[in-house]
Amino acid sequence: MKKLLFKGIIVAAVLVFCGCSSMKEPVESTSTPNEKKPASIKGSVESTVPFNDKIHQILTERLGKSADHVGIVVGVIEPSGRRFIAAGSAGENLGAVDENSVFEIGSITKVFTSLLLADMAHRGEVALDDPVAKYLPSNIKVPERNGRAITLEDLSRHRSGLPRLPSNLDAGADPQNPYADYSVKQLYEFLSGYELPRDIGAQFEYSNLGGGLLGHALALRAGMDYETLVKNRICLPLEMKSTAITLSADMKSRLAIGHNSMFEPTSNWDIPTLAGAGALRSTATDMLSFLAAQIGYVDTGLTPAITLSRATWASAGQGMEIALGWLKRPTKDSAIIWHNGGTGGYRTFAGFDPKTRTGVVVLTNVTTPVGVDDLGFHLLDPDSQLLPPDSPMLQPPKKRTEITLAPESLEKYVGKYELAPNVKITVTRKKNQLYAQLTGQQALEIFPESERNFFLKVVDAQLIFRTDAKGRVNAVVLRQMGRDQIAARIDGDADPIEEWFGHRVAEVDPAIYKNYVGRYQLAPGVVATMTLENNRLYTQLTGQPRFEMFPESERDFFLKVVDAQITFETDDSGQAIAFILHQNGQNPRAPRIEE
Numbered sequence: 001m002k003k004l005l006f007k008g009i010i011v012a013a014v015l016v017f018c019g020c021s022s023m024k025e026p027v028e029s030t031s032t033p034n035e036k037k038p039a040s041i042k043g044s045v046e047s048t049v050p051f052n053d054k055i056h057q058i059l060t061e062r063l064g065k066s067a068d069h070v071g072i073v074v075g076v077i078e079p080s081g082r083r084f085i086a087a088g089s090a091g092e093n094l095g096a097v098d099e100n101s102v103f104e105i106g107s108i109t110k111v112f113t114s115l116l117l118a119d120m121a122h123r124g125e126v127a128l129d130d131p132v133a134k135y136l137p138s139n140i141k142v143p144e145r146n147g148r149a150i151t152l153e154d155l156s157r158h159r160s161g162l163p164r165l166p167s168n169l170d171a172g173a174d175p176q177n178p179y180a181d182y183s184v185k186q187l188y189e190f191l192s193g194y195e196l197p198r199d200i201g202a203q204f205e206y207s208n209l210g211g212g213l214l215g216h217a218l219a220l221r222a223g224m225d226y227e228t229l230v231k232n233r234i235c236l237p238l239e240m241k242s243t244a245i246t247l248s249a250d251m252k253s254r255l256a257i258g259h260n261s262m263f264e265p266t267s268n269w270d271i272p273t274l275a276g277a278g279a280l281r282s283t284a285t286d287m288l289s290f291l292a293a294q295i296g297y298v299d300t301g302l303t304p305a306i307t308l309s310r311a312t313w314a315s316a317g318q319g320m321e322i323a324l325g326w327l328k329r330p331t332k333d334s335a336i337i338w339h340n341g342g343t344g345g346y347r348t349f350a351g352f353d354p355k356t357r358t359g360v361v362v363l364t365n366v367t368t369p370v371g372v373d374d375l376g377f378h379l380l381d382p383d384s385q386l387l388p389p390d391s392p393m394l395q396p397p398k399k400r401t402e403i404t405l406a407p408e409s410l411e412k413y414v415g416k417y418e419l420a421p422n423v424k425i426t427v428t429r430k431k432n433q434l435y436a437q438l439t440g441q442q443a444l445e446i447f448p449e450s451e452r453n454f455f456l457k458v459v460d461a462q463l464i465f466r467t468d469a470k471g472r473v474n475a476v477v478l479r480q481m482g483r484d485q486i487a488a489r490i491d492g493d494a495d496p497i498e499e500w501f502g503h504r505v506a507e508v509d510p511a512i513y514k515n516y517v518g519r520y521q522l523a524p525g526v527v528a529t530m531t532l533e534n535n536r537l538y539t540q541l542t543g544q545p546r547f548e549m550f551p552e553s554e555r556d557f558f559l560k561v562v563d564a565q566i567t568f569e570t571d572d573s574g575q576a577i578a579f580i581l582h583q584n585g586q587n588p589r590a591p592r593i594e595e
Helices: 052-068 106-122 152-156 184-193 208-222 226-238 249-253 284-295 303-309 373-380 407-411 510-515
Strands: 071-078 081-088 314-317 320-322 327-330 335-342 347-353 358-364 415-420 423-430 433-438 444-448 453-455 461-467 473-480 483-489 518-523 526-533 536-541 547-551 556-559 565-570 576-582 589-591
Touching: 052 071, 052 081, 052 373, 071 284, 071 373, 081 284, 106 152, 106 208, 106 226, 106 303, 106 335, 106 347, 152 208, 184 208, 208 226, 226 284, 284 303, 284 347, 284 358, 335 373, 347 373, 358 373, 407 423, 415 473, 423 473, 510 536, 518 576, 526 576
Parallel strands: none
Antiparallel strands: 071 081, 071 358, 314 320, 320 327, 327 335, 335 347, 347 358, 415 423, 415 483, 423 433, 433 444, 444 453, 453 461, 461 473, 473 483, 518 526, 518 589, 526 536, 536 547, 547 556, 556 565, 565 576, 576 589
C-alpha cells in the first residue's frame, strides 16, 4: 500500500540507505515443498542479475551513513538457485538485516489478494465477473453506473471507478497509523453514498480502497478473516511461515523497525478493514518462495490459480499492463511482472522475468519518494537505470521550521485549486490549522514556514501560494519529488494567473492545430496522442489524463499543470513529423506514428 502521498500528476510512481553487513552467498532453499531444481529446467535463459559483490556495493553506496539504523535486503531466485544480499541495520542499536528480517510489504499484499480471487474462482467458490455486492450484506449499496455493477475482477484490475482512498478516511486519524481506526461501518457508509465519476471498466485507476474491498468480500465469502484466508490458501501450501498480519513473538523479534521520510523511527501500520490492500508482513525468504511458485519452480495446488491470474492483460497506463493484481512492464527482450509496496516506514518491490525465470525481491525499512523500484527493475533489467546514491529522491528531505501565523492570515488561502481535470487541491481551516486535500486522498495538515510557503510533515511536499497584483491568492504551486505543479484557484475573485513556469499564452491561429493532431512514439509502450477539440489542442500520454496545451508560438506549446513544453518539428507543408518534449532537463524526441 502506498503511503498517503500528496501525489501529483506528472509525466513520469510510488514509492537512501547503506551500511556494512555480511554479504550472503547463494543459498538453496529447503523451505518450500516439491521445489524443482532450477538448473534442471530446460530452455530457460540464464539470469542477468549481477553477482553478489556488485549488488552489495550498490546497497552500501545507497545506504551511506544511514546504514547504522536502516537497511535493505535483496533476494534473488534464478535457474542456478537462490541467494540473498543484505546491508544495513534493522534499527538503531539492533542487528543487521538479513533474509529472515520481517518487513511490512504494503501493496504487494494486493497480489496475494488477487491470487486468492483466482484460487477461489478456480475452486468454483466465486466467479471473476460476480458483482462484489453479492458477497456483502444485502442492505449495503455498492455504486453502479449505466446498469453495470462493480465485479471482483474490476477491483483486482483497478478499473472499478472507485477512488484511491475513501473520502471518509478520518482526516483527524493518527498520521503515523492512518488506517487503524477505519471501520467496516465507515466502508459501507462510503460505498452506499459514493457516485462513480465514470463508467466501470473505462479506465485504470489505482485504488487502495478497491484492493481492500476485494479482500474484505473474499473473506466474507470464505467465512473467515482475511489473514486466516491468506494463511490457509497461500502461506501453508508454500510453507511461508513468516508471512502474516499479526506478528508472533518470533516475528516481532525479527522485525526491522520502520523509518519515515525523515529517516526517523515510525509506527507500524494497522489496516483491519482494508487488509487486502496492504496489511501483510513478510521476509525475503518467504517472498522468494512466493516468487518460486509464480515462476514455476514449485509445484503446488496453486498452479491453476497462478495461471488464471495472469491469463489476460489490459492496459494500465505508461506502457504497462495489468492482470489480476500483477503489473507488467516491457523490456527490450522480455517483460517484468511486478508490484511494489509502501507503508509509513517501509518500501518493497517484488518482480520476475518469465523468460529468464528470474525473480527479485527488495525490502527496506525506510520510506523515500521512489522506494526501491529503481533497484528492483535494474537487477532484473540492466537497461533500467539506477538512481545515483546522492539523488534527493533517496535522501531525507530538508528540515523545515514551522512559524505561527494569525488565523486571519490563514483564511485567505482557504479555497479550491485545480491541479488537473477532475483533480483539485482543497484547502480548509480548523481554527489555527490549515489542511490540504488532494482529490481522492485524505486531508493533511500543512504548516507555514513563511507568509505564503507551507509544508507537509507526513511527506516531503510543499505548497507555495501565489497572488495577483492586489495580493489576492490566485494559485498554489505543489512542489514534490523535485517537480513543481501549478494549481489555479477556481473560486474567489482574484485575477487569473498569466504566467505558467515562465511561459505566457500567445495568440496564434488555431487553424494550425490540425497539423499537429496524431500519435507520436515517445518511448517503447508510451504514445502521446494529440487531439483537437473546439479549437483547443490536447495531449495525452499512454495511461495518463488528457491535458490542454497552450501556444507560446506557432510551434511551441506548454502545459499549465506541470513544467513541460513541446516543440513540434514540421515538414515543408507545415505538417508535424515529430515533437521534442522539454521536461526535467531532458529533451526526448517523439516521431510521428504513420497511421
